[in-house]
Amino acid sequence: MAQGKAYRIAVIPGDGTGPEVVREGLKALDAVAAVKGFKVEKVHYDLGGERYLKTGDILPQGVLDELRTFDAILLGAIGHPDVKPGILEKGLLLELRFQLDQYINLRPVILYPGVETPLKDKRPEDIDFVVVRENTEGLYAGSGGFLRKGTPHEVAIQESINTRVGVERCIRFAFDFCRRRNAGKKLTLCGKTNVLTYAFDLWQRVFNEVAGEYPDIGTDYAHVDATCMWMVKNPEWFDVIVTDNMFGDIITDLGAMIQGGMGIAAGGNINPSGVSMFEPIGGSAPKYTGQNVINPLAAVAAVQMMLDHLEERPAAALIEKAIKKVVARDIKSLSAGRMGRSTSEVGDLVAEYI
């Protein structure tokens, strides 16, 4: 918050349209830094599919060690059409989340005025909630294996590993976050207690226990299947939702859709006592790469979340205002190629409004 503060930001533009949108995110960052009088030192890292294809490197230990020294990380997108699914996702994106112990994936789902949602009769006041997704365990632990692989008797097992420590810190974060939010102050646990009777038994027990320490916060429970239905039918029922890694992955993408699509959806991978990483969640969108048509607002929103996390709240608010203005005034759609403006024009407008 202090005038004259300086931040060191690691920038990983990544694959596909990642570099294009990150460029516009950084434009916004520079603009707001100038206005608010703080400094930003940016160090770029060329991690991603291209480097992997050229050198075989995914995330060298030395780079990982360097990344730990930054105030935050801004990530563009990971995913390359010539690399087998799983390699970059697991080796880079998930590896960063796990190694940096970013145990929260924070996804605001907010419909801005002027943005089109695919849902009938839903207005901005109806779509305004946050998903707190556990980000370092569950089915994402990568645990499992094959028996008799390639034979008619093959068995493939994938394990969801949930620890008391991992579940509790996530649920506590969610309660704390809910308390700070100016909304209905209700935390909904999203799970599948009636079928996943080990994993969600632990989640439910910890949730009930921790809830006792937050008497000011209402609690609720919804099965993941019902959660998806309600997100479409009654998104206004939600304030903060906490859930595991896999269900979080699913409902946050559904959330991105109801808030108008990937063009505006950003997320934070948070380690409250370490280095956090912020990203537009749209992916690398290979087919739009290099065309200057992708919507960079999600990357701008990622910068906003990053500043919020760095407690540069007025700067974050300024960016949010600029996003809302562009959305309401300047672009025809949030979708790539249909904005009526180019990627860099949108970035310029954001910077101008700041």
Added chain:
Amino acid sequence: MAQGKAYRIAVIPGDGTGPEVVREGLKALDAVAAVKGFKVEKVHYDLGGERYLKTGDILPQGVLDELRTFDAILLGAIGHPDVKPGILEKGLLLELRFQLDQYINLRPVILYPGVETPLKDKRPEDIDFVVVRENTEGLYAGSGGFLRKGTPHEVAIQESINTRVGVERCIRFAFDFCRRRNAGKKLTLCGKTNVLTYAFDLWQRVFNEVAGEYPDIGTDYAHVDATCMWMVKNPEWFDVIVTDNMFGDIITDLGAMIQGGMGIAAGGNINPSGVSMFEPIGGSAPKYTGQNVINPLAAVAAVQMMLDHLEERPAAALIEKAIKKVVARDIKSLSAGRMGRSTSEVGDLVAEYI
């Protein structure tokens, strides 16, 4: 198909509004049997929460053995507010699916003319696909456990078990089903290959292999998170979707919502060479129980699916026509309490139109 044929149907009304909606489903069944000249013998079973609370019985072996002898089973709903989550679901509903080896859960997602979808700009021709959900393994295997339960070092593990046999028979069913469908003839595998690199590696390999035997059918792949987004944004992209048990649970409920809600959504638990079970998928809806306000059309649609499965195609078509007529003419909404008609009136109208 033959005139004068006789079917033995086991009826499990179950909990909550189950008995009310099953009653109307049977009205439709009797009406269509009279018109088409086949006989139906119905045997009721009082399985469900009430019986469990009174006797401790969930699914006695004797009953299970009897159930195997029927031509089909019609189920109302399972789930009782006084019974801990998981007991009836696992002990009865999932137990039936598993013990009777109903390895397919078939869920048509069809928007009927006159039905309101929560999605903007989507018409009946846009929402018309079928989900083929694996129904006997994956995370539903019930495999897993606790380590150091109740301590700060607790670990809870839940395992997704996928077998070559289970995956292959499901994928084959989906290809065959897709071939019989009068639509775009495209089968989409819904998974999470980039993270669940054991479970969906098997699914992907089997899918690709079996696809070779069906050159007339287009194939596609979508991550489960993307599938949810597209179901909301571009449901017209789908023809038949095949997926595992857990993801199937999630996307079929989302499917029910976009087709207008639980009031109309039915599913079949299919064992192609054994006894299959058909159900409205709305659950037991305790708060509407006994009020004669719940929409019975999903149970009627379950009867339609059952007749289709028994190869009484004209009878099934007659029921479908009647449902469409009621929806287009007689009810104001598909939601419980907002139909403008009572449960039994809707059932009477269906019977009348048949």
